[in-house]
């Protein structure tokens with residue numbers, strides 16, 4: 019399928035975002051759009067503001083200025099669980115899983131937001147809660163199949179190699195059936211083979227589930243291979259935006275990456 023043809027109108031718009039920590043300007047008037055079904059990479063040197071941008075999108079940080087509009091709703095002060103309820107899921111630079119719990123149970127935690135029955139209802143209406151649990155399990159098993167982690171479903175996450183833990187984190191994020199998936203360095207620390215696998219899964223998630231993806235990535239090869247568009251940050255400012263080819267040839271990007279003095 020021609021990937022470009024699936025890309026729709028913007029589902030996320032960040033406008034003039036300013037975020038400071040004391041005297042440090044992490045983001046300085048950053049604006050861009052994310053279109054439905056696309057894979058957008060945010061790149062930039064260390065400390066450029068990439069993680070801060072993801073934290074603004076999913077409500078962890080509240081910018082001093084600017085606005086975030088997701089699926090037509092302009093947000094004022096939204097907390098992370100509200101962003102999640104709206105359909106934004108996220109993985110982290112440092113894996114944030116329950117290391118002692120099995121792969122299956124970790125992925126089930128990603129279904130929490132989808133669970134309708136409360137603890138009391140579970141006690142009072144056992145049948146309904148049971149039916150709901152079966153449906154959650156079915157969805158989780160579908161994701162386990164999709165990400166090819168069937169063989170480790172019972173294994174405690176802490177015992178898995180790093181690359182597989184990253185895949186479990188992706189599975190947990192997918193369990194929430196997000197419209198927008200934010201991936202913070204999904205290939206960091208991986209070997210070549212693990213990176214290739216992760217690239218394939220990110221592309222498959224985008225193709226099969228239609229999930230819109232924003233990812234931070236340092237490996238330019240990966241960025242060039244999988245993203246539809248790229249936003250480049252440097253010292254908190256957006257210095258370029260475009261297709262991977264356009265961005266790679268952009269003088270400001272070359273300068274930022276070569277470390278030429280500002």
Ligand SMILES: Nc1ncnc2c1ncn2[C@@H]1O[C@H](COP(=O)(O)OP(=O)(O)OP(=O)(O)O)[C@@H](O)[C@H]1O
Pocket residue numbers: 039042043044062063064065066067068069070071
């Ligand atoms: N919670 C915080 N408190 C204080 N300063 C922060 C905080 N979060 C980020 N910063 C600062 O904001 C700037 C941007 O940081 P951010 O982590 O967003 O950059 P990044 O591009 O993701 O970097 P890296 O590639 O190293 O992960 C940095 O100067 C950082 O020190």
